[in-house]
Amino acid sequence: MSTAEPNASLNDLISLNGKRALVTGGGKGIGAAIASRLTEAGASVTIADLDPAGADFAADIGARFVQCDIAHAAQLTAAIDDAAGDGNLHILINNAGIFPTTGPVVDVADDFVSRMLEVNVRAQFSATREAARRMSNGGSILNMASIAGLSGGANISAYAASKAAVVSLTHAHARELGPKGIRVNAIAPGVIETPGVAEQMAPLRASGIDIDSRIAANPVGIAGQPDHVARGALFLVSDLASFVSGHVLVIDGGSTA
Template identity: 45%
Template sequence: MSGRLQDRVAIVTGAAHGIGAAAARRFVAEGARVVLADISERGLAETAGELGDAVRAIRCDVADPQDLPATVDHAVTAFGGLDILFNNAATGAGGGLTEMDPADWDRVFAVNVGGVLHGIRAAVPAMRERGGGAILSTSSVAGRCASPGIAAYAASKAAVESLTRSAALELRENRIRVNAIAPGLVRTRAAEASARFLLDALGSDPDGYVAARQGRWGEPDEIAAVAAHLVSDEASFTTGQCYVLDNGATLRA
């Protein structure tokens, strides 16, 4: 690894599994110290045990406006500051618009959009103390392409992109860059379970669907590599952008 995140302090939400865990590993390999945040204490313990002294773990529900400020405080106390925030935690809910429970819709937005907002608000004061920083959020190609049965998730991810652009302009004078990534179908437990749930109803095979849509599953490490670039100084002139990572799936009408 290049050491391009040497001596940086990062928070990764949704760090217990999947893209978040892969990003935490990559950030540590690049020299960062990382606070792992997730609601899954068991998953946190597994990831933290793998990464050793370079990380700290804290239970965090990003939908709770109090949890992310506490997570930032944890990073400052443990490692002396905050340079990077990766808003990766997310949730979904299936069901058509006319059938789904309104409480499910509210929870998806509380986590996927509220969590990004709470993260930005909590991180900015600490980043100002360091003279700047980088914020990255996970959107999804679902926010750009319509799919039946996942309207809450898709709408929330479109909101993440819009919030990213607004935050980038507001925080530019503070030398805080704000970007997003929009992965396609990535081989995580959550994505595989969601694909199976949706496609069982259609009588389709998840692997066949993925192959037809985007050629193959993406891998968490592939997403983590782009995340590491975007929060590093290599992307110092990049802000307000959303990088689509889907092997070309969204290039077709």
């Protein structure tokens, strides 16, 4: 039975059997949790990550691994070709992003802003272009935004701007690629406990600040975990969301409610 049928089974709707997926930045953190869930749902997954340590994680979950800087055109193309196999890619998780310690706008250098936009926006744009070229049978693209891209944030303006651009690309590409059978959505996570966030928080933790209470300071009252985001990602890329496109799903324990 086609998953377009109103009475399609839940198993068929959530299954990614036969689907080929690329997860950028999937070696750890949110990307790793998404790669894990996509594999569990039956997808054939390639992880593209700058850090070669991701290869061990990929092997653990039965995914392929390509060491890749998504901002490097040839490396990005090689990763997408690996994921597409015979030439057909079905799912792109545009997750890789950077969030180095920033600071007040009066102290931020041009190079810092350029690098932020290069990785978080330009490289993600390129990944969408290359993936869309290989989605001749339709597909699903999921961009990783942030609540910072919706509401901003003091001392993180370059990051916030990069994620606002991700939201904008999500809307524009959903309109443009929809007629080709490609859905484009985004997730805007709140604070999620990942290696990247742990690195950011280390100096604060060392200075005695109660970081754990701050991270769990949301209406749900728990610290966000990578799998909380991965569950939303699985929904959005699966046929459960076959009529959802151009949507930005906030996953933040209600902190921006």
